[in-house]
Amino acid sequence: MALNLPFSASEKKRIEDLLADRIILALQQGEILEEVAIDAASFIRPQLETIQDRNQLVAFLQELTSRWSFFASVYQDEKKVELIGKIETELSQMSANQR
Amino acid sequence: MAGPSSPDQRPISGADMLVHGRTKEIGTVTVAAGVEDPTAKAIQRGNELAAIKAERGGGEVLAGLESQKRRSFDLSRQTALRTRFGAGRAEVGDGGKIVLNKDGLGVDAASVESNSKSAERVIGQVSSVLNYTEVILEAQKTGKTPEAVMKDKKIKKPEWSDLRSSALNAIIDTDAIRSLMPDLDQLSDKAEQLKFIENALAKDPAFHSKIAEKMIAAEARTREFTSAASDGELDVHQETSKASKEAMAASARDAVDKMVTAGLSIPDADAQAQAIQKMLETGTNPDQITAQILAAVRSQQMAARPDMAIVENFYVAKAKYDALLPRMKGIKSLPATAQTRLQDEFDKADAALTTTETQFTSLADPVASEQALVALNGLLSAKSENGIYNSPIAQDLAGGVAARKRLTESEQAYKKKAASGREKESDARAQRLAEESDVITDMESILSESIGEVLSDRLQEMRSLDVLRRQKDEQALEETGKKDEAEALKKLGTAVESNWSKLDMKDRKRTIDRAQIGADVRILAYKGQEGLRNLIRRDLVKGGQFSLDGALVDVNTMTPEQTEKMEALIDSVLQQEGQNYARRLFADFIEARQLGNSRSKDIELTGTLKNLGLKDHEWDLLAKNFEGMITPHSQSSGGAELMAQLQKEGIDIKGKGGSFLLSLLFMLLGTVGVASAAAFKKTP
Incomplete structure (x- = not known):
């Protein structure tokens, strides 16, 4: 099982940048209207303040995607990060067991 | 995209920009007959946010968008907030008025009232601005009259004109506007x-x-206020006392009912019950109360029935006589003195018996009188083997006595708790009042802070858009082979971003150099356009090097030809960028003034406020030299629209020779659109 890392300030900044990029792109491509961007940002900001660890982050992104599908790519990317972390942990455990 | 293609189409107006509180790309978004194209608007907004993201990061983008979310704090919340002040003693009375219950506040009453009044004043002031802006925004959005909107929103008082006037005056009276x-x-x-x-x-x-x-934030803080209400335990004791008194009253009534049923002489049953209740409540020792009450009732009955007293006296005398008789049989064996004393005692008992017997036998119905006395004794005086009254009346009184014991314990506990509770309540109230004062003080600066933040947001946005505009201009210059011009523009941009106000990207802290701002503004005042060129030249030759023909040249070792070329290039930059440069300096000047001596952790102010204070003649010079320059860009903008709106309402900013500061503020409030227009006009 992948480690449930704490949600650090730098991690928060990274996610803010990712989500802001996604909103900007969605606006620039005419995918969403400004009101949607406002609603999404108003949902994101307070939620991000409450997140403590990676599990909560992924759950939040899932919730975000269920509300606004244009965030799906961010959620999927983070899930991939999660999966990679899990595989790495398992591999290192296997390696430790063999030794 | 081309500009308006027909009279039915118009660019997004400056008023629209102000409505949305954000800049819009002028010339790229066209609307037909006043209807905005929301998709074009979204695309434009995306471009603006990209610029903000590039300079300040994703967090700022999200925060900026969130700030656009329309918040409201309606009438009911305004009223509810008022009740949070006054140490929990404020309630909503008839007609929504706040009523303050000052009972039992003692010396705290004045402070509680003072806090309540202060809160009322400041909430009233902020609410008037909130209600006014709510109405004017809704009127603007729906096209309804302000009066109609007020009716919709159930804002009954004051009249629209009074609401508008009081709200605008409150805004004008803020420190932000005054400074x-x-x-x-x-x-x-x-x-x-x-x-x-x-x-x-x-x-x-x-x-x-x-x-x-x-x-809303202030309201949230009031939910954390220390509770200053009565201690719950005291309420419990008060309840116990009340219940006990009720139990004693019931007990007394039951006993009296039984007395009446038993045929005792009770002329006024209620008075009798009250008298017994009083004895239950006031008797000093609960364990003796039953005996005292029974004795009192018996005494009352004996007084009411002299025949029973005669019967009793006879039996008492007879009992005494009977008790002495055995002793009299052995009187001869007693010493002489003892014989005399016993004989006297016996003679008295004999005489008393004779007297009482005569009275007894003289009674009209001695048997009935005797039976009545027996009945009375049975009713009142019967005792158990261990000496406790167990007569029916005593049993009725037992409930009252137990209640009296509970009352005594309750009162003792109440007194003890009341003393510590009052002390506790007073301490809690002092704490509560201090907390209330803090929130009231903070609420007093809500209007000022909001104005400051709106101006700062617009400034920030202007800065971001300026960066983007310069980048595009630089790119355009490079594409057309004007590398030296592009380099000069880049260098000037770096100076503009750090001369007067500089953002440290590491800790997001902005340093504002008031001394430099004041000095440069004075140069503009005294030297006008020449001063503006001097400032731009200063920034372009900073470091002693200047880019000529694609190479950096030392300005101190330039050939006359090179110097001539450099000066021509500076003139070119002045022509292209002078207005933006001056506008930016004035904007930083306004922000620095508006910040006053702010102690925000995100801002470091160097120099002093005095650096920013201009003399009257300096204002006049600025007005003379730059009045025309601050006229909003002709290519439509927030400023142009704002100016048009003001002119429509009979206010000619340009005509106000002495109102340069007002003009500067106007420029700041409306200039964002200018930057935006310039930034995006070259967008393919």
Whole structure:
């Protein structure tokens, strides 16, 4: 099982940048209207303040995607990060067991 | 994209920009007959946010968008908030008025009232601005009259004109506006001031939202107030006391009912019950109360029935006589003195018996009288083997006695708790009042802070858009082979971003150099356009090098030809960038003035406020030299639209020779659109 890392300030900044990029792109491509961007940002900001660890982050992104599908790519990317972390942990455990 | 293609189409107006509190790409978004193209608007907004993201990061983008979310703090919340002040003693009375219950507050009453009044005043003031902006925004959005909107929103008082006037005056009286325009009163008449503030600030939804947001935050803090209500335990004791007294009253009534049923002489049953209740309540020793009550009732009955007293006296005398008789049989064996004393005692008993027997036998119905006395004794005086009254009346009184014991314990506990509770309550109230004062003090600056934040947001946005515009201009110059011009523009941009106000990207802290701002503004005042060129030249030759023909040249070792070329290039930059440069300096000047001596952790102020204070003649010089320059860009903008709106309402900013500061504020409030227009006009 992948480690449930704490949600650090730098991690928060990274996610803010990712989500802001996604909103900007969605606006620039005419995918969403400004009101949607406002609603999404108003949902994101307070939620991000409450997140403590990676599990909560992924759950939040899932919730975000269920509300606004244009965030799906961010959620999927983070899930991939999660999966990679899990595989790495398992591999290192296997390696430790063999030794 | 081309500009308006027909009279039915118009660019997004400056008023629209102010409505949305954000800049719009002028010339790229066209609308037909006043209807915006939301998709084009979204695309444009995306471009603007990309610029903000590039300079300040994703967090700022999200925060900026969130700030656009329309917050509200309606009438019911305004009323509820008022009740949070006054140490929990404020309630909503008839007609929504706040009623303060000062019972039992003692010396705290004055402080509680004072806090309540202060809260009422400040909430009233902020609420008037909130309600006014709510109405004007809704009226603007729906096309309804303000009066109609007020009716919809059930804002009954005051009348629209009074609401507008009080709200705008409250805004004008804020520290933020006063520090920006200390001589506002001299600059224009009151009606103009109100119109100016209304168009330039109050119609911005961001202003309303910021106020509402701060009121919501204040409201949240009031939920954390220390409770100053009575200690719950005291309430329990008061309840116990009340219940005990009720139990004693019931017990007394039951006993009296039984007495009446038993045929005792009770002329007034209620008075009898009250008398017994009083004895239950006031008797000093609960264990003796039953005996005292029974004795009192017996005494009352004996007084009412002399025949029973005669019967009793006879039996008492007989009992005494009978008790002495055995002793009299052995009297001869007693010493002489003892014989005399016993004989006297016996003679008295004999005499008493004779007397009482005569009285007894003289009774009309001695048997009936005796039976009545026996009945009375049975009813009142019967005792158990261990000496406790167990007569029916005593049993009725037992409930009252137990209640009296509970009352005694309750009162003792109440007194003890009341003393510590009162002390505790007083301490809690002092704490509560201090907390209330803190929130009231903070609420007093809500309007000022909101104005400051709106201006700062616009400034920040202007800065971001300026960066983007310069980048595009530089790119365009490079593409056309004008590398030296592009390099000069880049160097000037770096100077503009750090001369007067510099953002440290590491800790997000902005340093504002008041001394430099004041010095440079004075150069513009005294030297006009020449001063502007001097400042631009200073920034372009900073470091002693200048880019010529694609190479850096030392300005001190330039050939005359090179110097000539450099000066020509500086003239070119002045021509292209001078207005933006001056506008930016003035904007930083306004922000620095508006910040006053702010102690925000995100801002470091160097120099002093005095650096920013200009003398009257310096204002005159600035007005003379730059009045035309601050005229909004001709290519439509927030500023142009704002100016048009003001002119429509009879206010000619340009005509106000002495109102340069007002003009500067106007420029700041409306200039964002200019930057935006310039930034995006080259967008393919």
